Amino acid sequence: MYDYLALWDWLAFAVRWLHVVTAMAWIGASFYFIALDLMLKPADDMPEGAFGEEWEVHGGGFYHTTKYLVAPTRLPEHLTWHKWQSYTTWLSGAALLMIIYWVGGEIYLLDPNKADLALWQGIVISGGSLTIGWLAYDQMCKSKLSENPTLLMLLLFAILVAMSWGYNQIFTGRAALLHLGAFTATIMTANVFFQIMPNQRIVVADLKAGRTPDAKYGKIAKVRSTHNNYLTLPVVFLMLSNHYPLAFGSQNAWIIASLIFLTGVTIRHYFNTMHKTGKGPMWTWLVTAQLMILIAWLSVSPMLDKIEDAEARVLTPTEQTLVDSPKFEQAFEVVLGNCSMCHAREPVFSDRMLWPPKGVVLETEADVARHAQAIYLQAGLTHAMPPPNAISTMSEENRLAIVGWYRDAMRHN
16 A cells, blocks of 8 residues: 555666766766867868867777867758756756655654754745756856956855855755755756756857857857866765765754865866866865865764754644654664664774664664655665664564554554
């Protein structure tokens, strides 16, 4: 009857798979074209209007690429557009956000210790906030600030820091960092959809009509593409952060996320410079290493101070139903005997772990009720937890106790 949870989990897995694959395609194309653009060299025999060329070898053959700064004198019969990678990445990411953080909002999105919000309010903030960054950034790019690229990037960084702090005042740690990544990714995809592609279409339309395209459209697209290039690595970090409590489980998580954007700049600056000149500035790696050391210190000073005192937290109606189930006591004993040695505020295996995996604590009735669905899926329906080498293997009888408890409680919910 409750196997729909397994189907729902597989749906989330499938969407995540799509998101990861399309993100790799988008990031790969973005990095390649930025590198190609920086490696272009002038040549004596280039056609009229050409800006530079590059010879490459790959897959047993040679590639000769020529770039026109504005456009060629005639439109080629075959023209490849690079856009669907970006669109599909954002759409699949938005769907994944809805599946995990909207449908599962009471568990994964809202932190009642930070803000007393109804789920629908959290969802409105979640969805509505993603557009704020794009609107502000787009207006800045269209203003006179565009004449000062450094100042423009500093203002964008200030917006990202403000959003990082704001998200952490409302959402759970993992949701806050994930939303900051989605916030940034929305800016990147909107750059493609609202600026890069429309400007390229104008150039193509001019060529078809026999007009000479205006060079400003290519320049605008190039600026937005460069911004995307520097934002890519921080977004990847933020998307992975929900697997690591060291990133999201500290009160300093918003500062950690902000500093990650600086590491993205230093790393990309090294590779962009290397592609352009053949040699990257080594100081960027020193700065990156120092930033990561600072981030590591911030993550444990103090670590996971936001792991709440679950006994003092008010249970939601669903959680109360789970605790009131006549089968809860048996399931609770199973969890305490098989899970809490790792998922404790101070894990038993202190020589192997300093913090509970993924910041999940399973010591009290409130803890277990809060994470009931994950327990049901990972220790009831499947053998994902506990790890077989951590303790003696959990018996099938114990797993059935968890399944029976969860299904009984949900039947009366």
